[in-house]
Amino acid sequence: MTRRFYVTTPIYYVNGAPHIGHAYTSVAADVMARFHRLAGDEVFFLTGTDEHGQKVEQAAVAAGVAPKAFVDKVAADFRAMADAMDISYDDFIRTTEPRHIAATQALWTRVARNDAIYLDAYEGWYALRDECFYNEDELVDGPNGQKLAPTGAPVEWVKEPSYFFRLSAFQDRLLALYEQHPEFLGPYGTRNEIISFVKSGLRDLSVSRTSFSWGIPVPGDDKHVMYVWFDALANYLSALGFPDEQAPRMAFWPANLHLVGKDIARFHAVYWPAFLMAAGIELPKKVFANGWWTIEGQKMSKSLGNVVDPRALVQEFGLDAVRFFMLREVPFGGDSDLSRKALIARNNIELANDLGNLAQRTLSLVARNCGGIVPERGPATEEDSKLLAQVALLPELLSAQLERCALTDALEEVWKTIRACNAYIDHQAPWALRKTDPERMAHVLRVLLDAMRGIATMLQPFMPGTMGRMLDQLGVAADERNFAALEQPLPGGRALPPPQGLFPRYVEAEAE
């Protein structure tokens, strides 16, 4: 039976340019998608852009262009970044596409039909000049005791007609969801925060606006556009062809994993399941929130001018070194720091020294002493069996780690094995066996080739380009690179191409 796996990134808000945080979530989702493909699952991997809302409208005005022209440009940039990072998305959805608009209106209609949406009025402190509402506690006192927005704009108490979603009615069902399915929401800290938030009491949610028009019209009431989160969250369904239950992709619902940044965990873990409950639609299996990146120890912000475009890093260090660094450095669900020093250290120690050099030393021994031909397997010694058993365990170990979104721990498992290979080659010393026992030397090298094939196969989701080249050098054919193929040893006698370095060491230019 083929299992289906549906994984999503958030759809990124086109308010600003793509940065390392977006790239990180996308790369993590990409690893999940690629891993499941190699495991033989049928995969659908969705990413895209969130293009409605007042902020986008304002940004377009500020840029002096029509909203559509504005979002076309920024969405294209997000897509270009996904391509630059080698994100293997199956579809890229934009919330301004007709298919999304139709699906979102259908979802709204279904929720409304189940009596979970009603018309009332949204009240609050409104600043005409800023065209937005402020919370009571954000206001400051002006000279005449007048209330002012933090921007200094005068505010007035206004009522605006708005549709509301009966979020309050779903409190108990949401708490039951978190309780009965502890795996639904992670990591642990985020889960606690969300539960505590829901327990503190939910108010109904305003889900439409009349104060701007850059959004999806509410079905049957064109004066309103939908609140951006109703619009945005619906993308996970609209890309599947919702509401057409017969659409081929609808079989991927419910989603297996929504990967999100921790700032939007609440929208995915509270509002989204509530919308779906209201619509009578099955819930996603898991929402997992990742942390933030700091840059050289500092928070990333426009005002500090330290916003990192991952493409600049790729330019300098290479795509796979950057992908590897992001996945290796971030502790499970936590925040992480991006520093030049750390990136270079990971690249040089783990990629160049541990893995790249292992491949290079093994392959050049095969090239020189075995005529570049894959030796037959020989009788296995205890050490041989031990190493190969460790490799054989990797698919199972990584599968378990990815199940809990522990990408860092998954890589650690592989690196333990890589270190074991380096220990093995030193202890067996094939360069010495060359003179004393050439047959055993060939067997040792064969063990290493098999071990490296397993390692490279497992690392493909993390570093697709470089591991592809490593498998080329190991003589592994294109259809022999999935997890199931590992059961079948390569036939001996295959000719290998001349070895070439995989990961160059990075040497920082000396500052005088």
Place this chain on the structure above:
RNA sequence: GGCGGCGUAGCUCAGUGGUAGAGCAGGGGAAUCAUAAUCCCUUGGUCGGAGGUUCAAAUCCUUCCGCCGCUACCA
């Protein structure tokens, strides 16, 4: 203020009742196939402070100190 998380070797972190761990960094040694990479051994911690429960606590409880997050519709 309320709720929650974190505080373990120089650094990044793992470890939720049973004689303190990994990687990196530091020190010593071996090897020389290899991208001067690798391998072996090793220095180093009163597990934030104090008190308590227990035969036994980094691990449970109390309290204090420090850092961080959440506390809703502005992605």
